Amino acid sequence: MHKLRHTPGDPEEALTEAVETVVGEGPVYVLGLGYVDKADDGAGVLVANTLKKTFPDYSFSEHDGVEGVVLDISQKTGPGTVLFVDAGDLKAPPGTIGIVTRDQIKDTEISTHRVPVALMAAIIERSGKKVAIVAIQPKCLEFRAEVSQEVGRSVAAVVATLSRLMQERNG
């Protein structure tokens, strides 16, 4: 069950409110996941790369080696929140944004040679920080195709929302 399904055209206040429900005290870190060569699958990386221009110490993407980033964040003292941003199948119209809370991140082990998000979430949580996933429903996953308009709009909405939040929290 997701906290919110923000569809394209919804006011951004609703998205901001939903994100704020999963954010605790301290700075907000963004980790963008996905594969940019597969159109909408790279939504998380697009969000992270855009935010990185303003918040280079708080926004990271797949290309930075997320496991190492998770390790570094977990070793920082004090509270904080890590938001993974990724394309995700929410069984909803393209561009829908879902907020997946920590208790909803299942210990599933997808068939791949990488550290599962559930494990990264658990490591962050052990360090006293909060974790959630901002998921965007993809429309197109074709190799080398353009990002769909629906997901493009949602990427912009997530960037705007997180940018405001990080400005407030991270200074």
Next chain:
Amino acid sequence: MRTLEVVPLTRVEGDGGITVTLDGKKVKSVTLDIHEGPRLIEQMVVGMTPEDNLNVVPRICAICTLSHKYASLRGLEKALGIDPPEKAQVMRDLMMLGENVESNSLHTFMLALPDFLGYPSAVAMLNDYGDDVVRALRLKKFGNHVMQVTSGRIVHGENPGLGGFGKYPTKKQMSEIALRSKELVPDAVRAVELFGSLEYSEYPEAETTFMSVNAPAKKFGLAGDSILISDGEETDADDYKKLTSERVVPHSFAKRSLYKDKTFAVGANARMINMGKRLDGQAGDFFKEHYSDRWLKNPLLNNLAQAIEMLWALEQMPETTELVASMEDPKRAEPTRLTGSGTGAVEAPRGILYHHYDIKDGLVETADIITPTAQNLDDIEMHMKLCAERMLADDKKDAEVLLALEMIARAYDPCISCATHLVTLKRL
């Protein structure tokens, strides 16, 4: 007739599963099914320049990316008569050490260890073995860092090129890697101690043949021009087809390999069996302490071999980085011909990776890539079938049998994405 299935097979790279077909208590077959689709890379590169080929083929895999880059470089440079400068050779050694630490740390601690300790996943292991999970992340991060410094990026770096590198790292970067590698030795020692203390089931045990490269100068290493076989033979890497007679099977999108009509294994275990006596330092001490005849029969011991190898890789880094830092940055070596053939053989974390190229008038005419997982698949199935037969004869429960089979498959650290780079299916 009934079947037992593991679908999907988790904690491996790519999309596969295991099917056990039973007739009463008799095991009719055990198959490692490869579901990942064919990717046609070898055909894609035909007509490309060697430089373009070098950019494309590592995309076969984001895990073994530098192994593909290096195997491709070795094959192309032989074909084009390129003699790379010594500093480039040492840098390539360093990038392979980084990839080895990155891959082996993840596989040992995160993918293999939970099974042995009785946890369903690394997440479940976190409360009791939290420090080991963090160790794995530290080692992986460092391996990624070495890959980034040498190749330009964590994944699919383009700094290594024909005849040398685009840019060489600074002395400061080299001294940082040397220092950090020393700091991380205790983490690798912990991996060896953990895997050295585990109970390894006898159910899958059976004699097989092991192949690895023969690293130069009688040292343990990850590249070589000839192939060592555990039966005592040695074959030039250019004759790789004699070692890997390939065939297609209906249940797999990856080709299979046999040697003298029998299965064989490649990987860390094979490297230890063929070159382990050459190890020195703590890695050498641990090898002497743990090595036994069981290594020749039990695929589960590949996990222990990976742990020892990770320690070796870290112990190599101070000397390797010092060597890089001590040499002037050379110019890239140029091709001396535009037509020729060459085979590159390197040790990817999961075993020997061959890249063979025929170049004509400066363009790729044919490419042949044989991955370690494709070589291991028959061996995995052989051990799984024996294990299933023995466990069922001992009235073990289905769930126990399936877990044992998963552990065998996982022990080889298979990379299904690599193995499905090309296959031809013939439907009769």
